[in-house]
Amino acid sequence: MSTPRLLNLVAELTYRCPLRCAYCSNPLDFASVEECLGAEDWRAAFRQAAGLGALHVGLSGGEPTARRDLPEIVEAAAGAGLYAHLVTAGVGRALRILPELRARGLRSVQLSIQDVDDEGARWIAGRSHREEKLSFARRVRELGLPLVLNAVLHRRNLGRVRRFVELARELGAERLELANTQYHGFALLNRGALLPRPGQLAEAAAVVAEERARGGIEIVFVLPDLLAGRPKPCMGGWGRKTAVVRPDGLVLPCHAATSIPGLEFWSVKERGLVACWEEAPGMNAFRGEAWMRAPCAGCDQRHRDFGGCRCQAFALTGDAAVADPACALSPHHPAVLRLREEALREPSPEPRLRGPDASSSSAPGAVARSFSRQS
Amino acid sequence: MTGRRSEGSPAGGRAAAAPASPLAPEELEARLLAVLDERYHHRHPFNLRMHAGELSPEELRCWVRNRYYYQTRIPTKDSVILAKATDPAFRREWVRRLHDHDGRAPGEGGLELWLRLAEAVGLDRDEVAGLRAVLPGVRRACDAYVEFVAGHDLLESVAASLTERAAGEIMRVRIEAFRRHYPWVASEGLRYFETRTEQAPRDARFGLAFVLEHARTAEAQGRVLRALERKCEILWGLLDAVEEGSRPLRVASRVLLRDHPAAPPGGGMAVLPERAVELNATAREILELADGSRGLDGLVVEMARRRPGAEDVAGEVDAFVREMLHLGVLEHAA
Incomplete structure (x- = not known):
């Protein structure tokens, strides 16, 4: 098959982050991933991505503003013709460097909001930065940048959907992403604390419908696939639109793809982005439909959900090539039902937060280490 | 008809119900x-x-x-x-x-x-x-x-x-x-x-x-x-x-207008947060004319001049401009 056109690049600039969210989408072994791409490496990756047809780049992490060279990286993204979008927690240096980022070509900002109050934020992320985040959001709007708020939803904050919407309206966000936790990595470990109780989602969905009817803001509300009975169209299909570049240069089809053993991904440092996207064996492992078996092969939903999430299939069945067990048509769907049942047992545990950051980030030998992950 | 009244218009709804009895x-x-x-x-x-x-x-x-x-x-x-x-x-x-x-x-x-x-x-x-x-x-x-x-x-x-x-x-x-x-x-x-x-x-x-x-x-x-x-x-x-x-239109400041290998010849992409709009050559031509110096009227006039044989230039430009306003690609300049 011909390689699909790359449309979106996720640049995970660093895994460092002052927050310790219990649903963090970084890999469980994030602390061992070396941060070895410099601004010039990113510049080269952005140019190649633009050449492949990429339109957007999400400058993400970890917390991307933890990188001192972020202004240069933003400039490199804009210079390559990419639409530079910052995905940030809005803490630390973020507020101070925002004007410079805008001057260097930043186009839009997504700010994460863990909860509407300090207590909730501390429960899920270890600390609250409420005032800091609000100041940051206001600054984004003052600078005329489009603002997206992103709130990851779980058992403890699902009942506060209306307050999230009110906050988003007050801050002048044009879009609010109410993203239900997807249960991978840290979130899968914490499912006992995070998975919504029966009824919570329907209540939240009703509030969302009311708030959407009021207009004035775009509200995205995605059901968690474990409860929806339908698989999510993970990343819009494996290696189909989006490439994720890790801090160590490894190019992946999604944030979590290294959780599947035996897949060989390549690094931009060694091979350049084009080869990593088009030729890396791991990137091609689940591209298109050739890998599909029943019930995905021949299913009329396969063009919509692309067979769901490969990482989830592996995590719950040990085989990344079976249908996503989140799908009610999967013979492995009972595994999801069991997981749900266990996760809803009382008493509800406290979440285990993501560990503190590894302090050393660019030890020599980083590239060799990243390659050792491939086989 | 369009019927939407501007701000500052007199009372909108119908006033005159039929009189209860004949008027002199x-x-x-x-x-x-x-x-x-x-x-x-x-x-x-x-x-x-x-x-x-x-x-x-x-x-x-x-x-x-x-x-x-x-x-x-x-x-x-x-x-x-x-x-x-x-x-x-x-x-x-x-x-x-x-x-x-x-x-x-x-x-x-x-x-x-x-x-x-x-x-x-x-x-x-x-x-x-x-x-x-x-x-x-x-x-x-x-x-x-x-x-x-x-x-x-x-x-x-x-x-x-x-x-x-x-x-x-x-x-x-x-x-x-x-x-x-x-x-x-x-x-x-x-x-x-x-x-x-x-x-x-x-x-x-x-x-x-x-x-x-x-x-x-x-x-x-x-x-x-x-x-x-x-x-x-x-x-x-x-x-x-x-x-x-006559209200001037411009490409919204958030929009990045660029060439793209997937777009038709002469076209491109209008890139916005979270989305992009593929443009053919005419669409791009209209967006490039929307530089804040002219409104829908000016766009229609210019495109009618540039496409002397085309039918319903005004209707097509109008529909396109409305869609672009809806998508946030165009905005009113003032």
Whole structure:
């Protein structure tokens, strides 16, 4: 098959982050991933991505503003013709460097909001930065940048959907992403604390419908696939639109793809982005439909959900090539039902937060280490 | 029709319910005049700005170019009214309107005088007469007038023409305003307005007498009041469309306009947060013209010039611009 056109690049600039969210989408072994791409490496990756047809780049992490060279990286993204979008927690240096980022070509900002109050934020992320985040959001709007708020939803904050919407309206966000936790990595470990109780989602969905009817803001509300009975169209299909570049240069089809053993991904440092996207064996492992078996092969939903999430299939069945067990048509769907049942047992545990950051980030030998992950 | 009233418009909804019992002729006349006072387009923000000298030459040209389409509908509308009339005396009177607008020979009449106004404000008369750049909102409003007359009886059709009762006054104010605020418009251009200060009151006297004589029941009186309201709405809608069409447009500051390998030749992508819009060459051409110096009207005019053979350039540009506004690719500049 011909390689699909790359449309979106996720640049995970660093895994460092002052927050310790219990649903963090970084890999469980994030602390061992070396941060070895410099601004010039990113510049080269952005140019190649633009050449492949990429339109957007999400400058993400970890917390991307933890990188001192972020202004240069933003400039490199804009210079390559990419639409530079910052995905940030809005803490630390973020507020101070925002004007410079805008001057260097930043186009839009997504700010994460863990909860509407300090207590909730501390429960899920270890600390609250409420005032800091609000100041940051206001600054984004003052600078005329489009603002997206992103709130990851779980058992403890699902009942506060209306307050999230009110906050988003007050801050002048044009879009609010109410993203239900997807249960991978840290979130899968914490499912006992995070998975919504029966009824919570329907209540939240009703509030969302009311708030959407009021207009004035775009509200995205995605059901968690474990409860929806339908698989999510993970990343819009494996290696189909989006490439994720890790801090160590490894190019992946999604944030979590290294959780599947035996897949060989390549690094931009060694091979350049084009080869990593088009030729890396791991990137091609689940591209298109050739890998599909029943019930995905021949299913009329396969063009919509692309067979769901490969990482989830592996995590719950040990085989990344079976249908996503989140799908009610999967013979492995009972595994999801069991997981749900266990996760809803009382008493509800406290979440285990993501560990503190590894302090050393660019030890020599980083590239060799990243390659050792491939086989 | 578009029908959405601008801010600052008079009360939106319909006011005149049919009177409970028949009104005396003087009472009906007072009610009709009250409709005009409240709803005639002399109160429209665009007209107020015109008369206050606040229109830019481009805005004035937009109005002249588009209003010509209304002028062309008047003889059509009057022909439809003539076809409904069975009284020779009525027809003898009403046929004069055709002569007023069409003239008795080439180079005469109201349509010709409007084209001279067009030249006086700097427009090309053939371009105006060709009607290719008429804004779709204006076209809908004017067509709605002809359709109204076609679909209603003679009494309501005549009642709809009673906006002429207010036309003499608005023309006097307009002539004064043009002389004072737009001295660059040669006085030859104002002849249409001048002829209307005579014709409109004469025509209105006949129309009003006809309506007062024939609308005797409360039901008929309700219908004539509603007909005049509807006509006021149509004129208001015309100015709404002109006003909207002259608001400058630009590519939104958040949008990144760029080439793209997947786009058709000459096209590209308009990239926004979370989404992108694929553009063909024409779409890109229009977006590049939307540089804050022109509105929908200016885009339509320029594209009509660039695509001399194309049909319905105005409709296509209008639909495209609306979609781009909806997607946030275009925004109004001020």
